[in-house]
Amino acid sequence: MSDDKVQVYISKGRLVIRARPSCPPTEGQLRAREAFKSAAKKGAGMRRVTGLPPAAAAIFKEMAGLTFGRSERPPKWKTILLSLFIREGYSREEATLILEALEV
Numbered sequence: 001m002s003d004d005k006v007q008v009y010i011s012k013g014r015l016v017i018r019a020r021p022s023c024p025p026t027e028g029q030l031r032a033r034e035a036f037k038s039a040a041k042k043g044a045g046m047r048r049v050t051g052l053p054p055a056a057a058a059i060f061k062e063m064a065g066l067t068f069g070r071s072e073r074p075p076k077w078k079t080i081l082l083s084l085f086i087r088e089g090y091s092r093e094e095a096t097l098i099l100e101a102l103e104v
Contacts, residue, residue: 030070038065 007020036059043058050057075088078099085095 032066032068035066037062085091 002017005020006017008015008017010016039059040055040063043055043060046054046058048054048057052060081099081102082092082095085098086092090098
């Protein structure tokens with residue numbers, strides 16, 4: 001494995017080596033993690049009322065029915081330009097790089 005595909009960190013005093021995630025988290029995943037964190041903090045210090053631990057009960061109550069979306073759609077102009085570049089003979093990777101270079 002090359003260095004850019006390996007993630008090394010220290011956890012509980014031990015050196016941990018694992019594969020780096022293949023893509024960054026989506027906006028929805030980040031929002032879900034933040035909601036989970038804030039719900040778990042609300043459960044800290046509470047008494048056990050149900051069969052669940054307090055933090056788990058708070059998460060269950062706060063996050064019931066919430067949705068965060070699967071992914072963000074690119075703007076319409078980006079999809080049109082991408083298809084135009086591909087139609088002109090560029091590969092998808094080249095067209096994506098050109099679009100990234102165009103963004104200011």
